[in-house]
Amino acid sequence: MEGKMEENICIKARLLIDGSGREPITNPVVIVKGDKIAEVGRESEIKIPEKAKMVDLGNLTILPGLTDAHVHISGDRSYSPAEEIITPHDLMVIRAVEDCQKLLKAGFTMVRDVGSSIALSLKRAIKEETIPGPCIFAAGRPISQTGGHSDIHYLPREEVIKRGALIADGPDDCRRAAREALRDGADLIKIMTSGGIGSEKDHPRYPQFTVNEVKAITEEAHRVERRVASHAEGAEGVKIAIAGGVDSIEHGFFLDEECVQMMLSHNVYFVPTLCLVEVYKKALERPYDMPPWRLKKQEECMEAMPKSFMMAYKAGVKIAAGTDYFGPPMRAHGDNADEAITMVKYGMKPMDAILAATRNAAECIGVENIVGTVEAGKLADIIGVEGNPLEDITVLKKVEFVMKEGKIHVDKRLTAV
Numbered sequence: 287m288e289g290k291m292e293e294n295i296c297i298k299a300r301l302l303i304d305g306s307g308r309e310p311i312t313n314p315v316v317i318v319k320g321d322k323i324a325e326v327g328r329e330s331e332i333k334i335p336e337k338a339k340m341v342d343l344g345n346l347t348i349l350p351g352l353t354d355a356h357v358h359i360s361g362d363r364s365y366s367p368a369e370e371i372i373t374p375h376d377l378m379v380i381r382a383v384e385d386c387q388k389l390l391k392a393g394f395t396m397v398r399d400v401g402s403s404i405a406l407s408l409k410r411a412i413k414e415e416t417i418p419g420p421c422i423f424a425a426g427r428p429i430s431q432t433g434g435h436s437d438i439h440y441l442p443r444e445e446v447i448k449r450g451a452l453i454a455d456g457p458d459d460c461r462r463a464a465r466e467a468l469r470d471g472a473d474l475i476k477i478m479t480s481g482g483i484g485s486e487k488d489h490p491r492y493p494q495f496t497v498n499e500v501k502a503i504t505e506e507a508h509r510v511e512r513r514v515a516s517h518a519e520g521a522e523g524v525k526i527a528i529a530g531g532v533d534s535i536e537h538g539f540f541l542d543e544e545c546v547q548m549m550l551s552h553n554v555y556f557v558p559t560l561c562l563v564e565v566y567k568k569a570l571e572r573p574y575d576m577p578p579w580r581l582k583k584q585e586e587c588m589e590a591m592p593k594s595f596m597m598a599y600k601a602g603v604k605i606a607a608g609t610d611y612f613g614p615p616m617r618a619h620g621d622n623a624d625e626a627i628t629m630v631k632y633g634m635k636p637m638d639a640i641l642a643a644t645r646n647a648a649e650c651i652g653v654e655n656i657v658g659t660v661e662a663g664k665l666a667d668i669i670g671v672e673g674n675p676l677e678d679i680t681v682l683k684k685v686e687f688v689m690k691e692g693k694i695h696v697d698k699r700l701t702a703v
């Protein structure tokens with residue numbers, strides 16, 4: 287790490303894709319002052335401050351720091367349902383610290399953690415500069431109904447209680463659970479309005495919670511200016527969530543036309559976690575330690591996911607990139623650019639995929655005024671990649687330079703002083 291407060295840094299590169307959706311700029315210059323971007327423009331238009339530290343990134347393309355709008359930094363390394371019982375909590379924490387470093391090295395300067403008991407503390411550790419990592423926007427403990435997606439029902443009941451899962455039934459109880467999450471310091475509230483793949487006894491198509499239960503939670507969250515994200519895979523669960531007032535739909539594997547119309551009319555963000563299709567395909571060849579019920583459900587969702595994604599995209603639904611990676615093989619942190627890459631693979635324009643992982647992800651989280659684009663006044667979260675992601679989106683994985691809040695964390699190239 288380097289860079290004192292208020293020192294001017296002048297970054298030059300071959301190309302700038304600023305995350306606003308505008309055409310790329312060739313031979314850009316970005317002036318960073320302290321933790322913020324002071325000026326951005328073509329080399330010919332910008333007056334470089336005297337004594338500015340020069341960082342010439344040569345042929346790299348500059349982008350805003352990437353954002354993953356759906357992660358779980360939980361320290362998992364396995365798909366085994368027993369993992370949480372047989373792995374000491376301290377070990378999970380140490381692995382989670384490693385995951386934070388991997389995320390930052392991969393160019394992710396901001397993530398939204400939608401369920402991990404560790405994330406709220408990781409967020410503080412990163413903020414106080416105890417460990418390096420992305421800025422974390424964390425939900426803490428998600429809220430589920432009894433027998434719902436995060437009432438971890440492959441574990442014995444007493445184990446779930448020990449883990450402090452937020453289980454609520456009925457509107458009043460949901461209100462209490464929301465207040466508990468907020469008491470923990472949640473930046474947003476995560477709820478489950480459908481079954482899922484990683485939960486043994488439910489199914490992605492089954493709805494969970496009622497509209498009134500969801501309303502009680504969104505009311506509490508919105509009173510204190512927090513957003514609510516809902517895990518909703520089946521169409522019914524998506525509709526319950528939106529009717530209940532949530533701000534984003536996570537997964538949406540089985541969307542129908544009505545879901546898409548509701549997302550549009552309620553201005554709800556969609557985080558499709560599409561890269562899971564590729565994970566599910568790979569698992570057919572090599573399932574690692576996935577239990578049979580997980581494998582079966584993965585296979586049942588694979589076909590619908592790209593169709594739902596393209597239906598929402600073509601209709602103009604706002605889409606943010608989120609991986610749902612949580613640490614095990616195929617879903618390891620550091621590979622989070624997989625989501626933008628997969629979106630392009632299934633039909634999204636490269637520029638839209640870049641926006642999904644930058645400005646739109648920031649907007650989905652509600653931090654678009656401070657991050658998400660390379661523009662004057664924003665935090666200096668800037669990355670450099672080898673090549674042009676508009677021509678080859680996979681170069682989002684070739685991150686050579688990472689600056690977070692004005693500090694250089696990764697610089698694989700020689701820089702002229």
Ligand SMILES: [Zn+2]
Pocket residue numbers: 356357358400610
């Ligand atoms: Zn998730």
